[in-house]
Amino acid sequence: MRRHFWKWPIPTYLFLGGLGGGIFCLIAVLSLCVYPTVEAVPAAMAWPGFLAIVALGFGCLMLVADLGQPMVFYRAFVKSTSVLAWGARLLTVCMIFGLLWFVSYIPWEWFLPVADFFVPFRAFNLAIAGVAGTCIMLYTGIFLSTLKAHAFWATPALPVLFTVSALSTACAAISLSAGWWPAPQGIYSESALLNLLAAEVVHEMVHIVDVILVVCEIVVLLVMVLSFLGAGNKTANRVAHKWVHGSYAFAFWGGMIAMGLVIPELLYIGLPHTVGSTVIAPILVLCGGLLLRFMVVNSDERAPLPGEDLYFKKLPPKDAEFITKWTYGENLF
Amino acid sequence: MTRYCMVIDQRRCIGCHSCTVACRTWNDLPMDIVYNPVLTEGVQGEWPNVHRNWTPTLCMHCEKPACVPCCPTGASQQDADGTVWIEYDKCMACLACVNACPYGMRDQSKMQPHLHRFVRKCTFCRDKREMDPDAQPYCVLTCHQKARIFGDLDDPNSEVSKLVNSVETVRLLEDMGTGPQIYYIPDLGGTR
Numbered sequence: 001m002r003r004h005f006w007k008w009p010i011p012t013y014l015f016l017g018g019l020g021g022g023i024f025c026l027i028a029v030l031s032l033c034v035y036p037t038v039e040a041v042p043a044a045m046a047w048p049g050f051l052a053i054v055a056l057g058f059g060c061l062m063l064v065a066d067l068g069q070p071m072v073f074y075r076a077f078v079k080s081t082s083v084l085a086w087g088a089r090l091l092t093v094c095m096i097f098g099l100l101w102f103v104s105y106i107p108w109e110w111f112l113p114v115a116d117f118f119v120p121f122r123a124f125n126l127a128i129a130g131v132a133g134t135c136i137m138l139y140t141g142i143f144l145s146t147l148k149a150h151a152f153w154a155t156p157a158l159p160v161l162f163t164v165s166a167l168s169t170a171c172a173a174i175s176l177s178a179g180w181w182p183a184p185q186g187i188y189s190e191s192a193l194l195n196l197l198a199a200e201v202v203h204e205m206v207h208i209v210d211v212i213l214v215v216c217e218i219v220v221l222l223v224m225v226l227s228f229l230g231a232g233n234k235t236a237n238r239v240a241h242k243w244v245h246g247s248y249a250f251a252f253w254g255g256m257i258a259m260g261l262v263i264p265e266l267l268y269i270g271l272p273h274t275v276g277s278t279v280i281a282p283i284l285v286l287c288g289g290l291l292l293r294f295m296v297v298n299s300d301e302r303a304p305l306p307g308e309d310l311y312f313k314k315l316p317p318k319d320a321e322f323i324t325k326w327t328y329g330e331n332l333f
Numbered sequence: 334m335t336r337y338c339m340v341i342d343q344r345r346c347i348g349c350h351s352c353t354v355a356c357r358t359w360n361d362l363p364m365d366i367v368y369n370p371v372l373t374e375g376v377q378g379e380w381p382n383v384h385r386n387w388t389p390t391l392c393m394h395c396e397k398p399a400c401v402p403c404c405p406t407g408a409s410q411q412d413a414d415g416t417v418w419i420e421y422d423k424c425m426a427c428l429a430c431v432n433a434c435p436y437g438m439r440d441q442s443k444m445q446p447h448l449h450r451f452v453r454k455c456t457f458c459r460d461k462r463e464m465d466p467d468a469q470p471y472c473v474l475t476c477h478q479k480a481r482i483f484g485d486l487d488d489p490n491s492e493v494s495k496l497v498n499s500v501e502t503v504r505l506l507e508d509m510g511t512g513p514q515i516y517y518i519p520d521l522g523g524t525r
Contacts, residue, residue: 002437005428063427069448072425075406084405084429148509149399149435302435303506306388307372324444 002312003300009062011293014140015169016059017091018162019289021136022170023052024098028130030205032123040183040191040198042126046105047180048173049098052133055173056095083146087139094132101125105182137166144296151236152299157224161292164217169289171210172264172282178202207268207277210285214265218257221292225252239299248295256295260288335414337457338486338514339473340496341389345480346520348373348387352472352481356391359458359471363442368392368455369472386520389481391472392417392438392455393505396512400430400439408451414485415514416457424451435509457483486514 027049031042064073076088103111104118104125118125141159148154179199184191228240243252264281271277348371356368369391376385398417401409408423409430419430431439431452439454458470473481484493493516496502502516 002440005431005441067425067427068450069425071448075408075423075425076427077405078423079405079407081402082405082429083403084427088405146403147399147429147433149433300432302437303509305372305390305436305505307374308370308437310375311370311372 004298006297006300007066008294009066011297012290013059013062013066014144014162014297015290015293016055016062017087017136018140018166018293019169019173019286020052020056020059021090021094021133021140022166022168023048023055023173024094024126024129024133025137026167026170026174026206026209027052028126028133030202031126032130034205035201038198040194041202042122043105043183044179044195044198044202045174046102046182048177049102049129051173051177052170053095053098053102056091056098056136060091060095083139083143087136087143090132090135090139094129094136097125097132098129101129107182107184137163140166149302150300151233151303152228152239152301153296155224155228155236157220157227158296161217161220161224164213164220165289165292168210168213168217169286171206171213172285172289174206175203175210175278175282178206203278207272210282211265211268214261214268214285218261218265221256221261233303235301235303239301242299243295248299251291251295255291256288259284260291261285264288334487335485336487336514337394337414337416337483338493338497338516339391339394339457339470340482340493340502340516340518342480342482342496342518343386343388343520344518345478346371346387346389347478348385349478351475351477352389355471355475356455359461362453363444365444366440366442366453368438368453384520388505388517389472390436390438390505391515392457393436393511393513393515394455394457396514397510399433399435399509399511403429403433405429412459416459417454418456418459419452419454421451426450426452428452435506435511436513 027042027045030045035041064070067073076085079085100118101122104115104122106115138159141162144150144153144162145155145158179195179202183195183199185195186192187196225240225243228236229244232240242248264284267276267281267284350371352369353367353371356362360368362368369389372388372390373385376383378384394415394417396415398409398411401411401417403409405427406423406425408420408425409417410420411417426441428441431441439452441450441452445451458468461468461470469483473483482492482496484491486494486497488494496518497516500518502518504513504516507513
């Protein structure tokens with residue numbers, strides 16, 4: 001059976017899209033719902049916001065790189081009913097409004113007229129970016145789960161898993177970067193001290209949220225994989241076997257469950273306010289999220305047609321490369 | 334209303350791959366693309382009670398194709414007569430449709446020029462039918478065993494309609510809910 005049509009840029013894009021969307025979702029919730037009157041909180045999260053824009057932009061680059069023909073990417077915006085087209089639109093909206101929100105915090109003197117212009121629209125821009133970000137988080141999972149040819153993707157648990165993972169990785173990224181520039185730095189001014197305080201509040205908040213999210217992710221992941229193992233159809237069952245005690249078992253149990261979820265959770269709970277919980281645990285969560293996308297996208301088995309495996313095994317391996325060399329690289333077909 | 338479908342009589346297929354060759358020639362396909370592979374599970378049973386059958390495949394031109402709604406550019410389309418096809422100028426080769434197809438009947442050639450990639454699939458020789466509405470696909474014309482029969486399922490006098498309504502037929506991966514329009518008369522089957 002021919003498989004793995006999507007190479008590494010797609011899981012990377014799904015990870016970065018979820019991460020960027022999740023960061024904007026959390027910034028919007030914390031700034032507009034939890035601390036709506038504290039100006040220093042969104043300012044402390046301006047740098048994570050910038051990282052989210054970079055993640056979304058780099059994710060889009062991954063998408064374009066996967067196409068192999070950059071000048072036709074605009075076609076992705078055309079059809080209204082396609083999940084992929086909605087994803088492209090949401091990414092664009094989130095990046096544009098996120099950028100407009102971020103520039104209002106840039107403290108460069110020569111840039112102040114532009115920054116000041118966007119200050120009154122901060123809440124509006126952040127709200128739009130937050131809603132679009134939330135939709136991006138949901139979309140990455142929904143996109144795969146609508147491709148029902150692949151038994152392991154076609155489950156309602158996948159969007160839930162990707163959303164929880166996106167929020168968890170977003171918490172980790174915010175935890176690593178909250179309070180940095182363009183928020184006021186140092187300890188000699190009131191605004192800088194306020195920023196330190198706000199950053200500490202944000203760290204505490206995302207720390208607690210991530211502790212809960214990691215537990216949720218472990219539960220959803222195990223429920224999804226083990227239910228496929230026990231009650232999935234033949235194809236999904238085969239993939240679940242591969243994950244639980246097959247070729248992916250080491251990556252699943254060792255990489256995703258232990259290093260990506262359980263150890264960060266223990267570090268969060270057991271070593272609060274240390275390097276373990278503020279640096280190592282978030283980095284492990286981020287690596288676990290990336291590994292999850294790679295493993296899921298690579299598990300693209302579908303129900304084989306009778307004799308399909310035998311047919312494609314019979315074809316000479318690397319025949320396309322051979323013919324290309326044989327014809328001196330010219331397209332002679 | 335016209336609704337094209339194909340009936341494949343597995344009792345007649347001898348696995349000669351003529352349909353594959355005819356399709357590749359007519360459609361001028363790259364070396365790494367096959368629209369209609371003829372599959373077999375090999376020899377079944379134990380001697381002397383051995384048996385072998387072939388499953389000629391192609392795009393199933395499903396009633397509810399999974400590959401059409403997922404296409405972000407609108408390149409993947411379905412005609413009113415049920416033919417599913419790709420408008421190459423619109424395709425950006427995102428491979429969403431390739432991943433959506435439960436039958437694996439779409440692919441992108443690795444031999445295409447780098448900046449002009451698109452996904453390909455069987456179109457029931459749509460280009461040929463545009464010139465002559467009664468034209469038959471090349472795989473049907475070339476099958477010397479008459480194992481492939483093409484026609485309008487909604488026409489009660491067509492051969493395909495008579496076969497589908499009188500002989501036991503099966504469709505591949507019917508549980509996917511896409512309503513494939515390729516009907517197989519299984520080997521060792523019979524009349525109802």
